[in-house]
Amino acid sequence: MTTVAAKPATMAQALQRAMRDAMAEDPSVHVLGEDVGTLGGVFRVTDGLAKEFGEDRCTDTPLAEAGILGTAVGMAMYGLRPVVEMQFDAFAYPAFEQLISHVSRMRNRTRGAMPMPLVVRVPYGGGIGGVEHHSDSSEAYYMATPGLHVVTPATVADAYGLLRAAIASDDPVVFLEPKRLYWSKADWSPDRPEAVEPIGRAVVRRAGRSATLITYGPSLPVCLEAAEAARAEGWELEVVDLRSLVPFDDETVCASVRRTGRAVVVHESAGFGGPGGEIAARVTERCFHHLEAPVLRVSGFDIPYPPPMLERHHLPGVDRVLDAVARLQWEAES
Amino acid sequence: MTTVAAKPATMAQALQRAMRDAMAEDPSVHVLGEDVGTLGGVFRVTDGLAKEFGEDRCTDTPLAEAGILGTAVGMAMYGLRPVVEMQFDAFAYPAFEQLISHVSRMRNRTRGAMPMPLVVRVPYGGGIGGVEHHSDSSEAYYMATPGLHVVTPATVADAYGLLRAAIASDDPVVFLEPKRLYWSKADWSPDRPEAVEPIGRAVVRRAGRSATLITYGPSLPVCLEAAEAARAEGWELEVVDLRSLVPFDDETVCASVRRTGRAVVVHESAGFGGPGGEIAARVTERCFHHLEAPVLRVSGFDIPYPPPMLERHHLPGVDRVLDAVARLQWEAES
Amino acid sequence: MTVQELPGAAPYRPTPPPAWKPRTDPAPLLPDPEPYRVLGTDAAAGFSPELLRRLYAELVRGRRYNAQATALTKQGRLAVYPSSTGQEACEVAAALVLEDRDWLFPSYRDTLAAVARGLDPVQALTLLRGDWHTGYDPHEHRVAPLCTPLATQLPHAVGLAHAARLKGDDVVALAMVGDGGTSEGDFHEALNFAAVWQAPVVFLVQNNGFAISVPLAKQTAAPSLAHKAVGYGMPGRLVDGNDAAAVHHVLSEAVARARRGGGPTLVEAVTYRIEAHTNADDATRYRGDSEVQAWREHDPIRLLEQELTERGLLDETGIRQAAEAAEAMAARLRERMNADPELDPMDLFAHVYAEQTAQLREQAEQLRAELAAEAEGDGR
Amino acid sequence: MTVQELPGAAPYRPTPPPAWKPRTDPAPLLPDPEPYRVLGTDAAAGFSPELLRRLYAELVRGRRYNAQATALTKQGRLAVYPSSTGQEACEVAAALVLEDRDWLFPSYRDTLAAVARGLDPVQALTLLRGDWHTGYDPHEHRVAPLCTPLATQLPHAVGLAHAARLKGDDVVALAMVGDGGTSEGDFHEALNFAAVWQAPVVFLVQNNGFAISVPLAKQTAAPSLAHKAVGYGMPGRLVDGNDAAAVHHVLSEAVARARRGGGPTLVEAVTYRIEAHTNADDATRYRGDSEVQAWREHDPIRLLEQELTERGLLDETGIRQAAEAAEAMAARLRERMNADPELDPMDLFAHVYAEQTAQLREQAEQLRAELAAEAEGDGR
Numbered sequence A, B: 001m002t003t004v005a006a007k008p009a010t011m012a013q014a015l016q017r018a019m020r021d022a023m024a025e026d027p028s029v030h031v032l033g034e035d036v037g038t039l040g041g042v043f044r045v046t047d048g049l050a051k052e053f054g055e056d057r058c059t060d061t062p063l064a065e066a067g068i069l070g071t072a073v074g075m076a077m078y079g080l081r082p083v084v085e086m087q088f089d090a091f092a093y094p095a096f097e098q099l100i101s102h103v104s105r106m107r108n109r110t111r112g113a114m115p116m117p118l119v120v121r122v123p124y125g126g127g128i129g130g131v132e133h134h135s136d137s138s139e140a141y142y143m144a145t146p147g148l149h150v151v152t153p154a155t156v157a158d159a160y161g162l163l164r165a166a167i168a169s170d171d172p173v174v175f176l177e178p179k180r181l182y183w184s185k186a187d188w189s190p191d192r193p194e195a196v197e198p199i200g201r202a203v204v205r206r207a208g209r210s211a212t213l214i215t216y217g218p219s220l221p222v223c224l225e226a227a228e229a230a231r232a233e234g235w236e237l238e239v240v241d242l243r244s245l246v247p248f249d250d251e252t253v254c255a256s257v258r259r260t261g262r263a264v265v266v267h268e269s270a271g272f273g274g275p276g277g278e279i280a281a282r283v284t285e286r287c288f289h290h291l292e293a294p295v296l297r298v299s300g301f302d303i304p305y306p307p308p309m310l311e312r313h314h315l316p317g318v319d320r321v322l323d324a325v326a327r328l329q330w331e332a333e334s
Numbered sequence C, D: 001m002t003v004q005e006l007p008g009a010a011p012y013r014p015t016p017p018p019a020w021k022p023r024t025d026p027a028p029l030l031p032d033p034e035p036y037r038v039l040g041t042d043a044a045a046g047f048s049p050e051l052l053r054r055l056y057a058e059l060v061r062g063r064r065y066n067a068q069a070t071a072l073t074k075q076g077r078l079a080v081y082p083s084s085t086g087q088e089a090c091e092v093a094a095a096l097v098l099e100d101r102d103w104l105f106p107s108y109r110d111t112l113a114a115v116a117r118g119l120d121p122v123q124a125l126t127l128l129r130g131d132w133h134t135g136y137d138p139h140e141h142r143v144a145p146l147c148t149p150l151a152t153q154l155p156h157a158v159g160l161a162h163a164a165r166l167k168g169d170d171v172v173a174l175a176m177v178g179d180g181g182t183s184e185g186d187f188h189e190a191l192n193f194a195a196v197w198q199a200p201v202v203f204l205v206q207n208n209g210f211a212i213s214v215p216l217a218k219q220t221a222a223p224s225l226a227h228k229a230v231g232y233g234m235p236g237r238l239v240d241g242n243d244a245a246a247v248h249h250v251l252s253e254a255v256a257r258a259r260r261g262g263g264p265t266l267v268e269a270v271t272y273r274i275e276a277h278t279n280a281d282d283a284t285r286y287r288g289d290s291e292v293q294a295w296r297e298h299d300p301i302r303l304l305e306q307e308l309t310e311r312g313l314l315d316e317t318g319i320r321q322a323a324e325a326a327e328a329m330a331a332r333l334r335e336r337m338n339a340d341p342e343l344d345p346m347d348l349f350a351h352v353y354a355e356q357t358a359q360l361r362e363q364a365e366q367l368r369a370e371l372a373a374e375a376e377g378d379g380r
């Protein structure tokens, strides 16, 4: 990775830059949502876009999420590439019918005649001290909906690269932005030509041979920290960042698990019915005879998202990950 | 099971009877939805209720699902027990925000002061030749939402028993009615006192020692048929009917899998991100060392629900179940 | 800040709230108290004989189309058919007022409007036959997919019209919805977006008295559905939905207004669903025959035929010709629908994504194998 | 059926559509063109001095409450606070017009209304402090949970009011929502249900000019938000939201109307959000100071104080007393909020279901073990 001209940037800035570059390159890219224009979004991810491209390209809409996504569908029908911002995870729910019954199916329903090159940006997850309805992890809903791509960056560079790819995609992408990583920083240069990341490829963030931590988005830093801490216990943990939940990169994930023979899936979302079930099940289907222990899951509890003062007890932290690693039946090893 | 006074009844009739009996017993039970009154519902499940109890107890609402569920929330706040009918699975999506952000959380949010004794009846699944949006299997969305119970009957007796229990529950229940079983018939008497089934208990519908088929709702008849056919191949399949997806009956399911050592989860819903992932993962976590093969999944494909003329290729049928059973690594046995 | 800290304690004369500038005048947005009518009134004289005769031919054809489609359900050739019998004036006028470049957004009941716009009737009926969802390329005739989830097509129409305007194209979108559909949140959000954006859209509500079994009085307490317009800041228009000339006129005005940048209009056409909700419905469960009978007297074809014959614009020959043309259309449709559609189960995986994912390729292989096994089994 | 088959070919005079009975008269549903005002007008004389003085004391207290809560965010004692500074007249009047048995449905901004209704301010602020979601038992003061997902509380209010009426209780529900919230589908569906069911609900829209950064002009093109009422068949009323007497009067009328079975009313109160959206927002990014300044001149406390002093109903002592009472309330609040709330992490599992599921019991055990390990670690 070249570091020429790299400067520290936050994930929010990288996302902004991805939209900016896409809008500059392609006049059919339009951003719309609540407060995305003049204010630049409540997380400032669209900051400056209305000023640079005008209010017709970056539009403050009325306060109505089904209307936002529904009109975006119509815009896509006419050949535009709308990038919709939902202000918070739970506020995407009013748009659920449009997403499930139209966005995800339009291409299929019309035998490809009417594709939906549309991005729905959803800030998701907790850890920012938000009051109720501001910290949901809603990825399970989107994963269970055929026809959508579901993508989530965990690094500043991926935030740029994956959002560029999402906007360039001819299919609808639910783009999940981990709220608590918005202000995470990295040295990063958006001028690298290789910046656009293809959708659908997981990446090994840290190599190790004891066990694999399979994770994404807000839980990546937790897993990296856990892997570091695990060295003290003599475990070398491999950390896989999925980046794309749909399509799912079986190859990268299974290659890792076959190497290590043990795996833990880590995510913030509630465990029951959450992404971890699918991931554990498909890894087990494919790697059964390589597994020394069942694939375990570390996740938020099966409860409504807690109030800010209690959220740290809900969110999977380093200790909970290490506890799970410890339960991977190491005695079998000896 | 006593058969005194049992007469043949359809599942639709049993459901109707459950509401009727609940309404007769408890004046706080109210039914509301589109066309539930004068017409008796498009599936005739509420037939006769408006006539018997008046339009205030069984009410034709305006055509707006969020409004229906939202007003039901308010009615529950005032101590009523609303039973809401969503006309078809996909037409419950407009009510998604009310369901996720209010119905599932109201008790928790208010530390128990404001429970939500509310039932959302959703006809679901395919196999009835419905045009698009009339055959979705939406259970994955509900399963992934803490605070809801998710229940689905597969037999006439359970239709009555579970709906009575759902209406009696002090918590919100998403009650999924398999459309294609509405006209299934059985000898059944609603006068048995044991008719109310507690929510949360799976049941072994057929005993066997070769492998376990874990299923629910519309796929139960398919599994029973497959189990019958499997005898020709020398397999004695056990069939577990989950009945309740939330809470999940780990005990019954795991006891069966520990006995048989092999399992296949069967459902109509798309596989990826569907209920099968959760089920396979939790069974594997709990029964790993009893498993001779990975838990396999047989499900609908990961595609939008197909048009009527193609649906039979999508729905898991007997052959697909038997194919999966055949892949359960029987060579290990010999 | 408490009141004591407020700047200046000088004598103070209360004024109206500062933001209160008189806004839009509501008066021109309100509909007339009675539905607008043309046929049998003096206004009819202003309408060109060509237009009236064209409308007549289309109504007759439309009625025949409805009858034929209903017959096809009985023969098992259609899974279901929601008939627009009695509503042909709305269906036909909606199609006829649009230019080629304009877009039509039909609801699930509006196959006739799509056909009147030029769509192949077999393609229009594909959804209801059940071999695929949308049976046509929406771009070909600029007809959006027939929309089943009620009112969800309305924001699409707004977005498309808005996009066209942003691109500098003078394209108008006409979106159709039922009286029941006006209760959905999407109706509200679509109309609001349209008015705020001044998008070139016309919303046509066919108030046919029922949403399946639910009569209008249980759907709304509004003076009329057209009165909803003022709440969005757009004009509301009320028209006799069985008077083809009146519907055509009101819609034409609304389309022209939208095209010249005047923004959206809400049109309520008062009509009646003569048949049951669909062939699968039993309307006798919720309505009496006398109401249906009263509306049969106010039949759209009869109204127009009367006007035309009285003015000498239509004679027995004309009537026969229209009927014959409709009969020929029906015969062709019947014949074509009698052929089994060609089905390829592998299509299930062909259009889910632009590029098939590895996961779907695997599943496609599974189905292919199953089909091969099935074929072999059949061969045996 | 083709036209030829229609019964009878007798001479035919077109008539209006049969369903067309003149429906509700829209005229009385339409709001006046100007917001209703009392203070500084002749109407003020009709108001009881007690009511005006009570309103004054509450406004002063409310203003102080807003200031104190904002201060608490700076001290880290509240996670966030959406202030209703400048909107106190609406908040206070909404609380005061209700009887004990009535229900209030506040939005996330309306903690002041809840407090004015009698709720313990610490309990009202629990959500914003972050130790739990709803900090009070809604049944105690009949205040529904402060509602964050915009407009979703409106159907709840309708359902509750409807249920009360079915039970024979003369209970009224008053639901509060912002100008931005009126764009949501739930607003539409709630008002429609309310009107169809003639439910005893009053909808109070506080039009404070902004939805976060989005000004009203980007939110709606309607003549006024009150004009939306006619589309549902209920009366729309427009009131100066900073005139406490006017808001109290209009709401009281609406509540009385609802109580006597007259159905719902939509009230738009024209007011202004003096502070930023919340303490976390920077309002200078989207609005100028002059607009804020103009509204400060139209301050609700100032308007009422002027009226009272000019009529000799309030003197320096009265002003000082109101301020002192407010100060005392603030001091108590500050003190109580300075104590750390007691937290029990096990509460996470206590109220998810009526009966804890085996699954949650397992998870609770896990957390208990984690907490024990943590405590041990701390102990070391």
Ligand SMILES: Cc1ncc(C[n+]2csc(CCOP(=O)(O)OP(=O)(O)O)c2C)c(N)n1
Binding pocket: B034, B063, B087, B091, B094, C109, C148, C149, C150, C177, C178, C179, C180, C181, C182, C208, C210, C211, C212, C273, C277
């Ligand atoms: C969101 C949604 N809810 C429910 C339905 C089921 N449904 C289909 S048609 C219909 C009635 C529609 O009435 P109306 O809008 O008046 O149209 P009409 O049938 O009279 O043309 C209903 C409830 C649906 N298609 N979509």
Ligand SMILES: Cc1ncc(C[n+]2csc(CCOP(=O)(O)OP(=O)(O)O)c2C)c(N)n1
Binding pocket: A034, A063, A087, A091, A094, D109, D148, D149, D150, D177, D178, D179, D180, D181, D182, D208, D210, D211, D212, D273, D277
């Ligand atoms: C459904 C939903 N969408 C978005 C939000 C985020 N949000 C919180 S407050 C707000 C603006 C609300 O404006 P308005 O309704 O005018 O109320 P005000 O803040 O002015 O009191 C927004 C967009 C939300 N809470 N709920």
Ligand SMILES: [Mg+2]
Binding pocket: C178, C179, C180, C206, C207, C208, C209, C210, C211, C212
């Ligand atoms: Mg209708």
Ligand SMILES: [Mg+2]
Binding pocket: D178, D179, D180, D206, D207, D208, D209, D210, D211, D212
């Ligand atoms: Mg506002």
